[in-house]
Amino acid sequence: MKVITLGPEGTYSHRAARAVVGEDAGDDAIQFTESVADIVARVADGEAERGVVPIENSIEGSVTESLDALCDSEVAVVLELVTPIRHALLAQGPEFSRVVSHSQALAQCRSYLEENHPDVTQEAVASTARGVEIAREDPTAAGIAHPDTAGDDLQVLAEGIQDRTSNATRFLVVAPASERQDGGGKTSFVVYPNTNHPGLLLELLEPFAGRDINLTRIESRPSGERLGDYVFHIDVAAGLYEDRTQEALDTVESLVGDGWVRTLGSYDTRHVLY
Numbered sequence: 001m002k003v004i005t006l007g008p009e010g011t012y013s014h015r016a017a018r019a020v021v022g023e024d025a026g027d028d029a030i031q032f033t034e035s036v037a038d039i040v041a042r043v044a045d046g047e048a049e050r051g052v053v054p055i056e057n058s059i060e061g062s063v064t065e066s067l068d069a070l071c072d073s074e075v076a077v078v079l080e081l082v083t084p085i086r087h088a089l090l091a092q093g094p095e096f097s098r099v100v101s102h103s104q105a106l107a108q109c110r111s112y113l114e115e116n117h118p119d120v121t122q123e124a125v126a127s128t129a130r131g132v133e134i135a136r137e138d139p140t141a142a143g144i145a146h147p148d149t150a151g152d153d154l155q156v157l158a159e160g161i162q163d164r165t166s167n168a169t170r171f172l173v174v175a176p177a178s179e180r181q182d183g184g185g186k187t188s189f190v191v192y193p194n195t196n197h198p199g200l201l202l203e204l205l206e207p208f209a210g211r212d213i214n215l216t217r218i219e220s221r222p223s224g225e226r227l228g229d230y231v232f233h234i235d236v237a238a239g240l241y242e243d244r245t246q247e248a249l250d251t252v253e254s255l256v257g258d259g260w261v262r263t264l265g266s267y268d269t270r271h272v273l274y
């Protein structure tokens with residue numbers, strides 16, 4: 001199975017993608033791109049069978065680029081992967097003047113950096129692994145990434161530098177929309193009401209609450225159409241195979257007259273340790 005994820009090699013997304021292709025898969029089973037939106041678009045276009053994208057971190061919250069990509073391209077979600085994230089500080093030596101990493105990784109290590117390296121500048125790049133590549137070429141740069149990315153030429157200056165030991169990131173495995181599943185313990189929807197009136201959100205959530213369906217997450221993102229206009233990402237702890245989920249979905253669809261509801265499908269959760 002061809003899987004595409006965030007590169008270059010060595011990102012946390014790459015580590016999560018390995019769980020999808022299996023340990024025995026060849027090197028060419030995983031392809032890389034440096035944009036999350038591109039991962040989702042290439043799966044939607046049928047160029048890759050699966051895509052692995054980070055969606056939410058326990059410290060820093062949503063990966064908004066991924067949420068927006070799920071609105072812009074039509075795909076299905078077929079699996080959720082949850083992995084612990086333990087960051088290391090990597091550089092050619094202990095003297096460096098800038099830290100280069102993914103914005104999520106920098107934010108997850110905010111307290112550590114403030115306490116230990118208050119004077120270094122912080123630069124966000126497309127991935128943790130891209131930051132490591134920069135550190136490999138530039139002695140003034142340090143990366144924040146998985147310690148295994150250090151190789152022979154970088155020193156692991158500190159390990160476990162995330163602000164909480166419980167740090168974990170949730171990844172979604174996306175597939176072409178035709179592979180949308182009804183089976184699984186969770187279901188994701190994207191709802192664009194395209195209207196606004198008092199109690200609208202309450203009306204959209206009542207169909208779930210009234211059927212005893214637990215919401216595991218709701219996130220609003222700007223629709224991009226106009227200020228104050230939102231798209232809602234809703235995850236529930238129920239599968240589409242259940243009557244109660246179908247009934248709730250029918251009610252939500254009837255509420256969004258000029259808007260739309262995208263059903264991303266049902267899926268299970270796998271916890272991946274590495």
Ligand SMILES: O=C(O)C(=O)C[C@]1(C(=O)O)C=C[C@@H](O)C=C1
Binds near residue numbers: 011012013085128
């Ligand atoms: O840069 C990486 O290594 C990624 O896979 C991206 C990403 C993210 O977007 O959250 C994945 C897991 C960690 O939370 C840090 C960065």
